[in-house]
Amino acid sequence: MLHQSDQLDLMYQALADASRRAMIERLSRGPASVSELAEPLDMSLSAVMQHLQVLEASGLVNTEKVGRVRTCRIEPQALGVAERWISQRRARWEQRFDRLGEYLAVQADDKQKEEKS
Amino acid sequence: MLHQSDQLDLMYQALADASRRAMIERLSRGPASVSELAEPLDMSLSAVMQHLQVLEASGLVNTEKVGRVRTCRIEPQALGVAERWISQRRARWEQRFDRLGEYLAVQADDKQKEEKS
Numbered sequence: 001m002l003h004q005s006d007q008l009d010l011m012y013q014a015l016a017d018a019s020r021r022a023m024i025e026r027l028s029r030g031p032a033s034v035s036e037l038a039e040p041l042d043m044s045l046s047a048v049m050q051h052l053q054v055l056e057a058s059g060l061v062n063t064e065k066v067g068r069v070r071t072c073r074i075e076p077q078a079l080g081v082a083e084r085w086i087s088q089r090r091a092r093w094e095q096r097f098d099r100l101g102e103y104l105a106v107q108a109d110d111k112q113k114e115e116k117s
Numbered sequence: 118m119l120h121q122s123d124q125l126d127l128m129y130q131a132l133a134d135a136s137r138r139a140m141i142e143r144l145s146r147g148p149a150s151v152s153e154l155a156e157p158l159d160m161s162l163s164a165v166m167q168h169l170q171v172l173e174a175s176g177l178v179n180t181e182k183v184g185r186v187r188t189c190r191i192e193p194q195a196l197g198v199a200e201r202w203i204s205q206r207r208a209r210w211e212q213r214f215d216r217l218g219e220y221l222a223v224q225a226d227d228k229q230k231e232e233k234s
Contacts, residue, residue: 005135005138008132008133008135008138009133009134009135010133011133012129012130012132012133013129013130013133015125015129015202015203016125016126016127016128016129016130016133017126018122018125018126021122021125021202024206025206027210028206028207028209028210028213029209029213030213074206074210076207076210076211079203079206079207079210080207082203083200083203083204083207085132085138086132086196086199086200086203087200087204089141089142089145089191089196090145090193090196090197090200092145092146093144093145093191093193093196094193096145096146096147
């Protein structure tokens with residue numbers, strides 16, 4: 001099993017390419033075969049397979065071959081991991097501002113009381 | 118100005134490295150100078166500067182030099198852009214399942230009514 005940090009490396013690496021994002025975009029609307037994925041991309045099947053390998057290694061997409069058809073699906077839980085890493089850092093930054101706001105409000109309140117007394 | 122797709126390339130590329138994520142992690146707790154950023158990383162200042170350039174080019178971090186000190190800050194709006202691209206695709210996938218669930222519930226309901234009538 002991959003270490004969480006290595007998995008994040010692979011996931012963000014997978015997301016850092018417009019063709020791979022287009023494949024995830026397509027798969028967010030439902031499972032697709034490799035040729036369905038390739039169709040709107042104006043790309044050779046072998047190029048699509050290479051991108052698919054990057055997506056699969058990252059865990060963002062899984063594929064299953066039944067007979068001659070390989071069906072691709074996104075993994076919403078893996079997308080959730082990539083999303084949460086960012087949202088938690090953003091939330092921490094915003095909480096910092098909230099605390100700063102509260103502190104300044106208390107300071108202003110204290111000053112007002114002092115002036116009144 | 119960068120096209121949104123190019124900006125996403127740069128942002129996910131920037132996030133695809135554990136040292137750069139450690140720098141964002143640190144900056145989510147508040148602004149820091151370059152040497153403060155470098156300290157916990159066991160990395161040369163020049164390596165830190167290189168990572169910082171990648172983060173700055175992506176828009177996830179901005180830096181400002183006053184006198185001899187360069188202060189680094191995260192850009193929560195840019196983090197929001199990287200976060201939303203993922204969350205929107207995940208939400209679409211989940212809505213798909215919700216609709217499928219509703220459809221199956223209606224089908225089951227219709228079948229029950231048919232059996233009763």
